[in-house]
Structure formats: C-alpha cells, structure tokens
Amino acid sequence: MTDSTVVLDVQHVSRTFGGLKAVSDVAMFIRQGELVGLIGPNGAGKTTLFNLLTGVYEPSEGKILFNGESVGGLKPYQITQKGAARTFQNIRLFGDLSVLDNVKVAYHQHTKHSVWSSILRLPSHFKGEQEITEKAIEFLKIFKLDGKQNELAKNLPYGEQRRLEIARALAARPKLLLLDEPAAGMNPQETHDLMELIQWIRKEFDLTILLIEHDMSLVMGVCERIYVLDRGILIADGTPSEIRSNPKVIEAYLGQEV
Numbered sequence: 084m085t086d087s088t089v090v091l092d093v094q095h096v097s098r099t100f101g102g103l104k105a106v107s108d109v110a111m112f113i114r115q116g117e118l119v120g121l122i123g124p125n126g127a128g129k130t131t132l133f134n135l136l137t138g139v140y141e142p143s144e145g146k147i148l149f150n151g152e153s154v155g156g157l158k159p160y161q162i163t164q165k166g167a168a169r170t171f172q173n174i175r176l177f178g179d180l181s182v183l184d185n186v187k188v189a190y191h192q193h194t195k196h197s198v199w200s201s202i203l204r205l206p207s208h209f210k211g212e213q214e215i216t217e218k219a220i221e222f223l224k225i226f227k228l229d230g231k232q233n234e235l236a237k238n239l240p241y242g243e244q245r246r247l248e249i250a251r252a253l254a255a256r257p258k259l260l261l262l263d264e265p266a267a268g269m270n271p272q273e274t275h276d277l278m279e280l281i282q283w284i285r286k287e288f289d290l291t292i293l294l295i296e297h298d299m300s301l302v303m304g305v306c307e308r309i310y311v312l313d314r315g316i317l318i319a320d321g322t323p324s325e326i327r328s329n330p331k332v333i334e335a336y337l338g339q340e341v
C-alpha cells in the first residue's frame with residue numbers, strides 16, 4: 084500500500100496460539116479519517132487482531148505499519164506514544180481512582196511535564212497540573228461525565244464506565260482510536276447516543292477509528308467500510324450494503340440477522 088493517506092496497513096498478519104491460528108493471513112488497511120468496522124462471529128479473532136495492532140501480542144507472521152512505520156515488536160505503551168489508543172471489551176479503568184484522575188493519568192502521558200518541576204514543586208508544576216485538570220474536565224464534558232468527576236470510577240453505572248473508557252483513550256490524543264465493543268451492555272438509547280458521539284469525536288478530533296461491534300445495525304449505520312473475520316480468516320470487506328448481501332457473510336452468520 085503506497086497511498087500516503089493510509090494510517091494503518093496490516094500485511095498478511097497471522098497469530099498462532101499452540102495449534103490454533105486465531106488470526107490467519109489478514110490484510111487490511113485504514114485511511115486517514117475513516118470509520119471502519121470489524122465484525123465476525125464469536126471467536127473469529129477480532130480481539131486478537133486488536134491485540135496485535137496494539138502490541139499486546141506480536142504477529143507470528145506478517146507486518147503491521149502505522150503511518151508507514153513498522154510497529155511489530157513494539158510494546159503497547161510505545162504504540163500509544165505513536166498515536167494509537169484503544170478501549171477494551173472488558174472495561175479496564177482504575178476503579179479506585181476518581182473519574183477525573185482516570186482521564187488525567189492518560190493526559191499526563193502526552194504533556195511535556197518535567198519530572199523535576201513536579202519533584203521540586205516549581206510554579207510550572209502547578210500551572211501544568213492545573214492545565215491538565217482543565218483539559219481533563221473538557222474531555223469529561225464531551226462525554227457528559229463532568230458532574231461525576233469526583234466519584235470513584237468503579238461506582239459509575241456500566242454505560243458511564245464505557246464512556247469514561249473512551250474519554251480516557253481520547254485524552255491520550257490518539258490519531259487512531261480502536262474501540263472494542265464500546266456499546267456492549269448498553270441499552271438501545273445509550274447505544275444510539277454513543278454512536279452519534281463517536282461520529283462527532285471523529286470529526287472534532289480528526290480521528291481515524293476502527294470499531295469492533297456485535298450490534299450489526301449499529302455497525303452498518305455508522306461505518307463506511309467493514310471487514311469481516313470468520314475463524315481467523317478475512318472473508319469479506321466492503322461497504323455496509325456490500326457486506327449485507329455478501330453470501331460468505333450471510334453463511335458465517337447463518338441464523339442471525341445481518
């Protein structure tokens with residue numbers, strides 16, 4: 084892929100666990116600003132692919148390029164520093180920290196805040212700290228969580244914890260945002276609102292988004308392009324209407340509504 088607008092370029096990536104090929108020879112790309120869906124039945128390899136893209140696992144074979152640079156073998160924090168942030172299927176907040184501190188922790192990673200100024204408690208430390216707090220509150224406002232900034236993250240209702248996870252990922256100022264089932268456990272109204280919010284933050288923050296989601300109507304409604312995995316193999320890619328009428332996809336989801 085020589086197209087300079089390609090942010091993520093996955094080249095024939097495989098990952099094996101023992102005898103099982105969880106991801107097999109997957110090739111895909113995402114262009115700057117796209118909102119792309121990744122779907123597939125249970126156990127298809129979606130989360131494994133996310134884990135490969137974010138450095139949790141190393142590919143057994145193949146290459147992953149982020150903005151033209153190979154990120155294979157980098158640790159998750161190094162990939163975050165290169166501009167890719169993610170949320171998890173199983174929410175991973177700091178439950179015993181406040182809502183505000185959860186966002187501040189992520190924001191800290193991206194400020195040039197001198198360690199010495201913090202240790203010596205220089206005025207620049209307090210100024211920096213105040214700026215981070217203000218920025219974090221801005222993110223909380225976007226996700227309608229600013230009224231809950233002092234609550235412990237673990238005490239938030241489930242839907243709000245999911246929103247906080249996205250706020251935190253966004254505070255790391257990513258270029259590429261990977262969302263693993265962001266609407267899981269949400270009711271239909273919360274899901275609808277979340278999807279509108281995802282479309283809005285994409286524009287507002289100039290993001291490129293890859294979204295894993297089980298709710299088909301939701302994926303079909305918001306994504307411009309969709310990749311379909313089944314048993315580790317990429318069986319289709321295309322626009323929502325192409326995917327809806329693709330015989331391989333219908334077969335993979337037999338008995339379910341696509």
Ligand SMILES: Nc1ncnc2c1ncn2[C@@H]1O[C@H](COP(=O)(O)OP(=O)(O)OP(=O)(O)O)[C@@H](O)[C@H]1O
Nearest residue numbers: 100103105123124125126127128129130131132172
């Ligand atoms: N660390 C691991 N060790 C062994 N097998 C694994 C590991 N991680 C994933 N697998 C296996 O790889 C396959 C793909 O799993 P994965 O979780 O990526 O699928 P998925 O599409 O995200 O599924 P779901 O929609 O149920 O979350 C499954 O058979 C799973 O059991």
